[in-house]
Amino acid sequence: MRTILIVEDDASIVKGLEEALKAEHFNVISAGSGEKGHAMAKRENVDLIILDLMLPDMNGEDICRELRKEGIDTPILMLTSKKQEMDKVLGLEIGADDYMTKPFSIRELVARVKALLRREGEIKKEIDEYAFGNVEIDFKKQEATKNKRPLTLSAKEFQIMQYFVVREGEVVTRDMLLDDVWGYEHMPTTRTVDNYILSLRKKIEDNASKPKHLLTVHTAGYKFVK
Secondary structure, X not given: OOEEEEXXXXXXXXXXXXXXXXXXXXXXXXXXXXXXXXXXXXXXOOOEEEEEOOOOOOOHHXXXXXXXXXXXXXXXXXXXXXXXHHHHHHHHHOOOOEEEEOOOOHHHHHHHHHHHHHHHHHHHOOOOEEEEOOEXXXXXXXXXXXXXXXXXXXXXXXXXXXXXXXXXXXXXXXXHHHHHHHOOOXXXXXXXXXXXXXXXXXXXXXXXXXXXXXXXXXXOEEEEOO
């Protein structure tokens, strides 16, 4: 499960963001001051930071600048009530990955969070070849074997397997798969995801009814274990 750090001193905004992000199956932690947020960003294992520009002590620009100097490249979505174009340019120049001006749409913010995480995953976790158990997969060539014998996977099954592989050990929800593998332009259902998982288990597992790699996480989704 991905963890989002919110650094924001307005409790009502934090509450709204927490509710929206948790509904999308994100783990959410928060800090009400810049100094606390800076410390948490360095200490906690977070996947994305939602950072308010105007904070009572250490401001968002300074936090962003310091994190980048310290080699922390966690994606940062900056929030501000300022509307001047120069503020946006400055935020991006010092290392922010995206920028939203208050008031903002919660729905749009969640979409931007997902887009940033998806982009970060594509940049950092690109895997061309992978082996687990008695299965070997070449994602670039779209080829797979099991016990050294050819294993037939559809293009979508290769996509799903790669999605799981780069998130080894993480809980992957059905909605995550629908958003990131199928995309918003298509309208499959969660049942579609379940059917693909069942098909993959029959192909990669020694016993599909007792899977060792594509595991079900009750009420949450699935998890891939090497």
